[in-house]
Amino acid sequence: MIEPLKVLIVEDEALLAMELESLIEEAGHSVVGWATSSGEAVDMVDSTDADIAFVDIHLADGATGVEVAEHFRRSKRSMVVFMTANPKRIPDHFAGAIGVIAKPYTMNGLTSALRYLQEGVRRPPPESVLPAGFTLSPAFQTVWIPTAA
Amino acid sequence: MDWKRTSEPADAWHMTDDLHAEHGKGDPFAAAIRATRMSMIITDPRRPDNPIVFANDAFLRLTGYERQEVLGKNCRFLQGPETDRMAVEQVREAIASRSDISIDLLNYRKDGSTFWNALYISPVSNDKGELQFFFASQLDVSDRKLSEHRMSADKERFEKAVRERTKELEAALEAQTTLLHEVDHRVKNNLQMISSLIIMQRRTIKDEGIRQSLTTMLERIEALSTVHRRLYQSKDVSRFDVSDFARDLISDLLTASGRSEITSKLDLDPIVVSAEKATPVALMVNELVTNALKHAFKEKPDGSIAGSIGIKMSQPDGHLNIEVTDDGVGMADSNGDASFGMRLIKSLGRQLHADIEWRDAGPGTRVVIRMPNVPQQEGNVL
Ligand SMILES: Nc1ncnc2c1ncn2[C@@H]1O[C@H](COP(=O)(O)OP(=O)(O)OP(=O)(O)O)[C@@H](O)[C@H]1O
Ligand SMILES: [Mg+2]
Secondary structure, three states: OOOOOEEEEEOOOHHHHHHHHHHHHHOOOEEEEEEOOHHHHHHHHHHOOOOEEEEOOOEOOEOOHHHHHHHHHHHOOOEEEEEEOOHHHOOOOHHHOOEEEEOOOOHHHHHHHHHHHHHHHHOOOOOOOOOOOEEEOHHHHHHHOHHHO | OOHHHOOOOOOHHHHHHHHHHOOOOOOHHHHHHHHOOOEEEEEOOOOOOOOEEEEOHHHHHHHOOOHHHHOOOOHHHHOOOOOOHHHHHHHHHHHHOOOOEEEEEEEEOOOOOEEEEEEEEEEEEOOOOOEEEEEEEEEEOHHHHHHHHHHHHHHHHHHHHHHHHHHHHHHHHHHHHHHHHHHHHHHHHHHHHHHHHHHHHHHOOOOHHHHHHHHHHHHHHHHHHHHHHHHHHOOOOOEEEHHHHHHHHHHHHHHHHOOOOEEEEEEEOOOEEEHHHHHHHHHHHHHHHHHHHHHHOOOOOOOOOOEEEEEEEEOOOOEEEEEEEEOOOOOOOOOOOOOHHHHHHHHHHHHOOOEEEEEEOOOOEEEEEEEEOOOOOOOOOO
């Protein structure tokens, strides 16, 4: 068994955050926090020991998800996966994030992405195939799928 | 009028003055020059400052001067403040180099009014090649200049209008694109919320039948979600790649079913349909694949459920062909009373003008769909 992930949810939509939390926990991982704005996210990442944060681009204080990712990268506290209905807003360099789960994801799409990320974070590179609806950043693509680069 | 070939003495033009006195008699050639409606002058470059030594009546009419006012003067009195210096310079150079020149000049009459002069100057030499005089004709082309000017003003106005309109349209397009992104964003978020609501509801339900219904409902909504995710991920929101969709769908449904013994066989040509067909095609394929997963495979004595589901898509002749096959139990035993799923497939089929056939694939079922589909052109909308 690979060690489960500690996840931070950065999402302003309560319903989606709730559902995401349930799915994450059903998959055997734990949720260490839920932030709705960039400020909350920054405070929370410093006070928790999250392995990975699911970050929406649109937050309560605007399109600040990319800034959150930049902060997480600098503080080296948590890895980031974007989760957005607007993947075109993500900069080409992905602000250091692993990749993006495009909304609307399917329940299975998310579960598969969680398994893939668990492998990637704990025992890189991941064994599973890249799930549909999950796009790796160019940087992680070269490391996790060396042949595709 | 070839002056170079005349063998007259150097001051042959004097004859024309003489002839003037006895109009109509003597040299008919000189008489013609006097009488023509074309303004003409002759200048003598051998005298200081190249003065006018002959001017016909047409020249005097055109410029408004008397003959004695112009004879002995250099032509520059025709120039004025608005005359193009560069053009004058060109004339000067042509005279200095004894070459002929044809040029439009803004000239001034005696009364100060202006006219556009299509000036033609050519040097005249004698047999020995010595320059004797310059012959110049003037044609009033003010009308042509005016219409040229109007045309270029019109053209400029028109181009300006086009530039402004283009800018407006570009701004409108950008506003529309922003709006489209915004709406798209909301549609996707809302689809995500609908799925989340169903999943959360399902968690609270103990009854297996109801749970199953909610799962079927979730599958249908997730098929729509996948359409939207794929549609707006592409550069062109007016085209939808059904083969990519099928790949996403089957991997999603298979892993979601948790039945790793069921494999998929895909034979998918890249096929694009217009956006309005995306949803019905996607829903139809979803119904067929979920039916195969749900009904085709029976548990074996050892408890395992094995089998294979195939999707084939091709577009050979202006028709999109979709085949969904399984190697399961077949439909011979099914009582044929179609429930919602079948009705949905058939209605979507009608919407798409599709022919749908369920065939016995021995073993299993082969569903063959054939619908008209115009091959979609490449294009970038977003
Ligand atoms: N691939 C298949 N293999 C075997 N039986 C099938 C297959 N597809 C459909 N059937 C039979 O046809 C019946 C009607 O299918 P239909 O999709 O209308 O209903 P359903 O799947 O039972 O319910 P739902 O309305 O939720 O789709 C099924 O109950 C099943 O018996
Ligand atoms: Mg069905």
